[in-house]
Amino acid sequence: MNPFNEKPCKIEKCVADWRKIYPTAYDKNDADAYTKVRAILLNGAEFEESWFMHQLARHTTDNNLRRDVALLRRLEQQQQKRISYFKPKDESMLETTISYEQLAVDLTAILAQTEKNKYVKAALDFALLEDFDHLYRFSDLLEMEQGISGEKLVGTYTEIMPGRPTIAEHRHPFDDVRRPITPDASLSTKLHTMIITAAEQQTMNFYMNLGTFYPTSDLGRKLFLEIGMIEEQHVTQYESLMDPTSTWLECLLMHEYCECYLYYSAMSEESNEIAKKIWTSHFEQELSHLHFAAELLKKYEGKEWAQVIPNAEFPTLLTFSNNCEKNKHYIRNILKNTVNNTSVLEEYTDLNNIPDDYEYFKYNNTVNKTPSTVASHKVIDNYINEFGEDYRFTVAEHPVKALRNRKEDNVNLARKKD
Template sequence: MNPIKEKSKSLENSFLPLKKMYPKSYNKKNTSPYTKTRVILMNGTEFESQWFMHQFARHCDEPEILTTLAVVRRQEQQQQKRISCLKPINESILETTIAYEQLAVDLTAVLARHEKDAANIKALNFALLEDFDHLYRYANLLKMDKGEDADILVGKFTEIMPGRPTIAEHRYPSDDVSPHMNAEKADLYSKLVAGTITAAEQQTMNYYMNIAQWYKNDLGRKLYAEIAMIEEAHVTQYESLKDPNLSWLEQWVMHEYCECWLYYSAMQDESVDFIKKIWEEHFKMEVAHLKTAAKLLKKFENKTFESVCGDGEFPKLLKLGGNKEYIRKVLEETIRLTADNTQQIRDFKDIRKIPDDHRYFDYQKFMSGDPEKNPSHIVIQKAIERLGRDYRYQDKEHPVKELRNRECDNTSISRTK
């Protein structure tokens, strides 16, 4: 499949009327968790597209590009509103949050499993264990506040147990900046990975930034605020993987190509008929957007679509699903890693082997202070007090010995020597 060769409507005929922007919502009780996660992913993809084009417009003085951006951007807005309303009214903040974290976990894992670039794999695996822990913390909040079992929401496709403890994830911001890829040499799949995971993590960050104040109690508000800071760190890591040397027009072409790839992937995998039709319609809209961006790239920079996207044939499509054994392997092998950017190139190091005067420890002391007062720790301690032990869903014993105790939250592993 090469989207640039597909037939599409003209850009002028790709607008959506208001009546199509408010679709039927999915049924939260009988809809696959991966339909829910796809909705979140495509919502985030459209949000990223929006803000990329707004930033492009603020750095451009060419009237033809500006007016075309305005048209495409409005259509992307319509797509985003339509996707956003697929979420039903009766799905709670926390239920949606569980879907966000399941997406973060299984999307990251499946991208890493098929990635070939070693630096990208390391970055994905590193953040994977942190989102995995977020799922566990929110699941315990859900159990306490709503009496709901998160394993039902994730369809038992994703285990729920501790990852790298959230308290250990507060790093000095500079250590989250990754070395960027070389777009001329990078595999097309690697470029799509960077674009996709950046959009997904950014969507999670934005959701938590905006939803924290609406939660019904102080502990929940504090937990959202804390985890939102980690999601910002993840966005920093992932966006820095992208090659900043691409021109704005080249980046625009890659954005549109990535959207085409994601919608086409969603079309192949979707089990809900009326949602599949939305993915199909949006794919056709994105083909029109891609062709438009490619024409402007040729006109203003004399560069071809192929110079950005190679032959244009889609690499392996994205298929969301469970990754239990892969995650267990990453947990066992990398749980104690932290990020270090104090040398010439960023790397991930065992917390027990970094110098005692590393800035990680000072930042930890400043941010977390007394671990007993840390929201992500308190939520587990309160769950243990109320339930007798923490809430988990796991198929077998935790692969990390230090994280097997269900009556005590470990705040030392990955954080202290």
């Protein structure tokens, strides 16, 4: 599929009325876990697109370009609202959070397994173990406070057990900045950096804006606060991987291409009838957006779309359903071999390889001044005290010996030298 070869509808035909913008929400008890995951991912892509265009408008004095961008942005905003309101009002904030973390885990694992750029793959592997741990912490909170099993929400597609402990993830900001990819990077690598940045940014924004409204407990509010800070670190990592040399309108074209790719991927495997209609409708609209962006690139920068995307055939589609078992094996392997890793500026290394006076230890000990009171640890500690052992959903023994004890939360792994 080359979206540039498709004939789109006229851009004005993409405007929707309120009836279409406000869809029938999915049934939280019936919808597949990956339907919820796709909705979050596509919502994140729309959010990223919209705010990118706001930044574009703030960095040009050409009001004609601003008007063109405003038109395109309005259409993207309508799509974003439609996806956002696809979520049902009876789904609690914490139930939604489990889907956010499942997306982070499974999306990252899928991208890492197909990524050919070794440095980008290393970044994905590194953050993967941290999002995996977040899923575990939030799942224990959910079961403890709402009596809802995380296993039910993830549809058994994703294991729930400790990853790199969240308390160990708090690094100095200097150590979250990565080397950017180069302009000659493959199309799939460019897409991967855009997709993962959008997904993690959506999670960061969800936690930073809604965490304070968590209604059940102060501990839950604190957990959203803590993990929200890690999501900031992840966005810092992933956005720094993206190619910074592209022009504003080249970036706009890539954003639209990325959305076409995501919607086409989603509609190709969606089982929920309402969701499939939304993804299909949005794909058809995105074709119009893409061609409009190509016109803007030619009008304002004198470039053809093929100069930005020489081979525009979609790479292998992004699918979740047929990757869940591969993901489980992959995550277990990454856990076994890299759980003790941290980062030193742009590189990754075992914690034992860094000097004792490295900034990581000072920063982590400052943030976690009293480890016993840190929210990510306290949630597990409280659960163990109440139920005797932590909550997990696993298909086999934990691959890391130090994380097999279900009666004690490990606050030293990847944080203290052996």
